[in-house]
Amino acid sequence: MDILWPAMGISVIVGFVFYVLAGHWGRVLRQQAGVIRHLSDRVQMIEEVDSPRFRERLNESAPAPLEQVFTFTFRFGEQFWRHTLGLTKDDWDFVRGFGAFVGSVKLERWRSHTAAIITEVLPNRKTAAWQTRSLYSYPGPSGRSDRLTLWELPLARPAFGQKPQTLELAMDGDAIELSAKFAAASDLLSDQLTGKGFESVEETFFRVPLDTQALSEFRGEDPAETTDGNGSSNGHGATAGSWRAFYAREDAERGIEWQLRVIDLNRKTDWDRWKILESTAPQVSSRS
Numbered sequence: 001m002d003i004l005w006p007a008m009g010i011s012v013i014v015g016f017v018f019y020v021l022a023g024h025w026g027r028v029l030r031q032q033a034g035v036i037r038h039l040s041d042r043v044q045m046i047e048e049v050d051s052p053r054f055r056e057r058l059n060e061s062a063p064a065p066l067e068q069v070f071t072f073t074f075r076f077g078e079q080f081w082r083h084t085l086g087l088t089k090d091d092w093d094f095v096r097g098f099g100a101f102v103g104s105v106k107l108e109r110w111r112s113h114t115a116a117i118i119t120e121v122l123p124n125r126k127t128a129a130w131q132t133r134s135l136y137s138y139p140g141p142s143g144r145s146d147r148l149t150l151w152e153l154p155l156a157r158p159a160f161g162q163k164p165q166t167l168e169l170a171m172d173g174d175a176i177e178l179s180a181k182f183a184a185a186s187d188l189l190s191d192q193l194t195g196k197g198f199e200s201v202e203e204t205f206f207r208v209p210l211d212t213q214a215l216s217e218f219r220g221e222d223p224a225e226t227t228d229g230n231g232s233s234n235g236h237g238a239t240a241g242s243w244r245a246f247y248a249r250e251d252a253e254r255g256i257e258w259q260l261r262v263i264d265l266n267r268k269t270d271w272d273r274w275k276i277l278e279s280t281a282p283q284v285s286s287r288s
Contacts, residue, residue: 069263070107070210072176074169079255084205085167085180091156098123099153102169103130105176107210113138116171118150137171147172155180174211178256179204205256206249212262215247222246222261243267 081087087095106117114137122129137145151169158164167180181202209215225246243264250257 065265066108066110067264067266068107068109069265070105070109071261072105072107072208072258073260074102074178074256074258077255077257079252081255084254084256085155087155094157095153095155096123100131100151101153102151105150105169107171109210114145114171116148116150120151144173145171150176172207174209176208176210177204178206205254206251206258208247208258208260212242212245212264215245215260215262218247218249218260220246220248 100120100122103119108115116135118133137148139145148171153167155165155167165182169178179202245262247260
């Protein structure tokens with residue numbers, strides 16, 4: 001009995017020590033399991049961020065910022081229709097009766113793509129009817145966008161087996177281009193003799209770059225901006241900062257006139273930041 005009680009006491013102490021150690025190692029193992037689970041979740045989140053589907057959902061919920069806005073208008077005079085294009089009376093009647101004419105083209109250049117909003121008047125009716133179309137251009141793997149046709153106008157009633165003669169406004173790379181496609185006279189004779197298809201020749205009337213440096217020679221004062229009595233700008237024109245600009249050109253020989261208004265929102269941000277940082281000189285009043 002004298003040995004039994006000390007042995008039981010030692011067993012109880014050893015059991016208690018093992019119990020404490022087991023609880024400690026259990027807590028350590030649970031903490032390690034939590035750390036491993038947390039790291040696994042982090043790795044899974046990183047993999048999801050890198051997935052195309054996640055980037056697509058992110059772009060849908062948070063669209064890329066708008067960088068520039070271009071508003072382009074153009075006008076044709078009688079010289080253009082009668083002499084530059086050489087339309088006959090029948091062709092001119094067809095164009096007026098069945099053609100839609102552009103009122104304006106608005107290009108919104110986002111960081112990820114370019115949106116084109118075309119406003120045009122529908123063919124001749126008793127009352128003018130306007131419509132708005134939207135087109136989108138995304139850059140390819142090379143970073144360059146494909147040619148995007150913004151507007152197309154048939155210049156003559158199409159004949160059987162012939163390619164239609166058309167006037168086309170397109171966004172080609174970093175420029176807006178107006179061109180016309182005609183059937184070549186030599187090809188017309190060849191088609192009548194051989195029965196082969198027509199080939200067309202293309203003539204470009206203007207190419208307006210969408211780059212402010214390349215447009216510098218066409219810059220001027222926007223006639224739509226109001227001025228005060230002294231003839232100075234009201235603060236919203238070209239003198240208000242380089243983030244707003246107006247460009248125009250008139251080709252009287254061909255009978256074509258175009259205007260381009262540019263709003264550069266990146267430069268506007270810099271301009272606003274500069275106005276905040278700029279401080280006026282303190283006025284010091286002296287007493288006599």
